[in-house]
Amino acid sequence: MMKSQIKTIYVAMSGGVDSSVAAALLKKQGYDVVGVFMKPWSPVIETRDKRQETSFCLWRQDREDAMRAAAVLGIPLLTWDFSREYKKEVGDYMIREYKAGRTPNPDVMCNKEIKFGLFLKMALKEGADFIATGHYIKIKKSKIKNQNNKSKFKNIYRLFKAKYLNKDQSYFLWTLTQKQLKHCLFPIGRYTKPEVRKMAKKFGLSNHDKKDSQGVCFIGQLDMKEFLKKYIKSRAGKIIDLAGKQVGTHDGASYYTIGQRHGLNIGNGQGPYFVTGKDIKKNIIYVSNKATSDKRQATSMIVKKVNWVGERPKLSVKLEVKIRYRSESIPVIISLRNSAYQLTSLPAYQLKSVTPGQSAVFYRGEEMLGGGIIQ
Known part of the structure; x- marks a missing residue:
């Protein structure tokens, strides 16, 4: 790869094995890789015995793990303080939704506003050609007919479930747009988690056996109810x-x-x-x-704030929808209802535990088409 042709990629490094291997794979391919650790909001919460207040967010340890990985790979690691933005765009949003009786998905909002919003914007401003993350999802570029010019084609980026379905994260990425996707890479989407851990060990990464993070990043292991009690x-x-x-x-x-x-x-x-x-x-x-x-079951529901990753599918066609991360996909027919979409399940299928505020994510087979917020 000629020096002038080398692309610069800013990798969101959380300190976990997935993002570390993503950076390692890109470095191995000859890219100019820069790691970035994003400092999250770290709220101080009163402990159960009320004797002291503490932060349950382990960002300092995560940053140390990211620094070790970057050192092994021989790449720089930047730390960008997004704590204020995390609080405003993710934390405050989550609290507002719970107060209103809805159940938000902070991971979706974090991806939309922080990782593929603020981080992408700043990385491009700093000279990056692409950003990369450790998400388990596949991206493909296709050519389709340009509806505005029948004789020409245009590029479109499509998102697909990861090879390792047990870790597939397409559900959390339905807000992504074509403008964002042309600058995004997902290096580990074609690997399984065991394969990623095996590669991490070969690369000499000390976090090869680090446990996967659970729950909301700025809450850590704290129970959601205990967190909400500070604000509600x-x-x-x-x-x-x-x-x-x-x-x-x-x-x-x-x-x-x-x-x-x-x-x-x-x-x-x-x-x-x-x-x-x-x-x-x-x-x-x-x-x-x-x-x-x-x-507790329903045969239809309303979804608003819908984003289609690529081309909007035709109405009254059969799609599949997931209304929780670990739920099965349910076949539905979509139709317009005022400014929202109505989803009607096919006979013999029902939508279980429909939860206002959660994400409804649309699929056609392995392809993730987009999503919206359940009303």
């Missing part, structure tokens, strides 16, 4: 089953999400119970047990 005041309320009978009490409807089964503390021996609905104004949680769990 506790308020005792009733837990009511679908027969209208009170079966327990709770300390704030905003703390619970549709489909939740843990932490309800209903001890009547008729469980397990699931959250089926919430009334934020009345501060009531509605639940059902196994005998009535079919009432």
Whole structure:
């Protein structure tokens, strides 16, 4: 590769094995690689015994791991302080949504506003040709007919599920646009997690056996309810089953999400119970047990703020939708309803635990087409 042809790639390095191997693969291919660690928001939370306040975000350790990986690979590592932006675009958004009775997906918002928003913008400004991340997803460039000029073709970037479906992260990347994707690389999308760990060991990376991160990055191992209590005041309320009978009490409807089964503390021996609905104004949680769990299902739902990664599919065609990260894809028909999309499941299929605020992500086979927010 001629020096003048060498592309500069800024890699988002979190300190984990995936982003470290992404950087290693690009370096091996001859690119000019620059690692960037993004410092997240690190809220200070009062501990359970109320004796001290502490941060549950382990960004310092993660940064040290990223520095070690960069040193082994012989690449520079920059630290960009995005803590203010993390708080505003991800933390504050998440708190607002919970207060309103919805269940947000902070990973989606982090990808949209931070990794493929602020980070991409700053990297390009600093001279990068591309950015790369350790996401498990595949990207392909295709040529399609330009509808505005029938005789010409145009490039379009398409996103597909990762080779390793157990780690596929396409669900969290539905907000990406063509303008962003032309500058994005996903080096590990064609590998399995065991293959990535094996490569990390060969590259001499000490984080080859580091555990995968769990939960929201700026909360760490702290329980979501404990985090929310710092920002949303506790308020005792009733837990009511679908027969209208009170079966327990709770300390704030905003703390619970549709489909939740843990932490309800209903001890009547008729469980397990699931959250089926919430009334934020009345501060009531509605639940059902196994005998009535079919009432948690729906045959249609409304999705707003839809983004199509590439070409918008035709209406009234069959697509698949995922309404939670680990849920199965359900075949649906999409149609327009005012400024939103209505999704109707096919006969013999039902949408389970439809949760306002969560992401509905559309697929056609292995291709991720886009997504939106469940209303």
